[in-house]
Amino acid sequence: MTEFKLDLSNGELLIGGKRAVLHCNHYNTFLQRTLVDALGDKMVEVQIKISQKINTEMLRNLTQGIEDKKSAIEKIFSALGLGILDLNDLENGRSTVSNSHYALNCYYKFGNQKEGVCLFATGYVRAAAEILTGQKKDFFETRCISIDPDQNEMCVFEVRT
Numbered sequence: 001m002t003e004f005k006l007d008l009s010n011g012e013l014l015i016g017g018k019r020a021v022l023h024c025n026h027y028n029t030f031l032q033r034t035l036v037d038a039l040g041d042k043m044v045e046v047q048i049k050i051s052q053k054i055n056t057e058m059l060r061n062l063t064q065g066i067e068d069k070k071s072a073i074e075k076i077f078s079a080l081g082l083g084i085l086d087l088n089d090l091e092n093g094r095s096t097v098s099n100s101h102y103a104l105n106c107y108y109k110f111g112n113q114k115e116g117v118c119l120f121a122t123g124y125v126r127a128a129a130e131i132l133t134g135q136k137k138d139f140f141e142t143r144c145i146s147i148d149p150d151q152n153e154m155c156v157f158e159v160r161t
């Protein structure tokens with residue numbers, strides 16, 4: 001598997017051969033919120049599709065030649081600090097993320113959310129589905145920790161039919 005490469009001489013991080021920038025959950029929650037507040041709900045799907053596009057390309061590069069692509073894709077998600085991704089039920093149109101500090105951060109910053117806030121994770125799950133099944137599937141977040149952390153122990157992503 002292609003490794004994450006950090007060049008300390010210039011501060012450049014390469015993931016799957018692409019330059020990457022990592023931001024903390026505080027920055028990302030405000031960036032996502034600002035885009036939706038300024039440009040409306042259409043920015044929800046735009047952000048999901050951007051995530052899907054970059055993650056499909058990155059995951060294809062990182063999993064080339066790997067037999068157990070599912071495990072690799074789950075490990076990469078964790079390595080990115082996004083939580084614990086479970087793709088075991090992907091063939092049935094379902095995936096989960098536990099320990100999402102991003103979702104919990106949205107809850108603590110903005111209160112109970114009406115809908116799922118894990119747009120990057122949604123795009124990542126769509127990318128994983130495309131790579132693992134060979135088909136594009138429109139996963140949506142149907143349960144999110146940010147809606148009510150007492151009721152939702154994990155974020156759930158499902159294909160809408």
Ligand SMILES: [Zn+2]
Pocket residue numbers: 100103116117118141143144145146155156
């Ligand atoms: Zn979520």
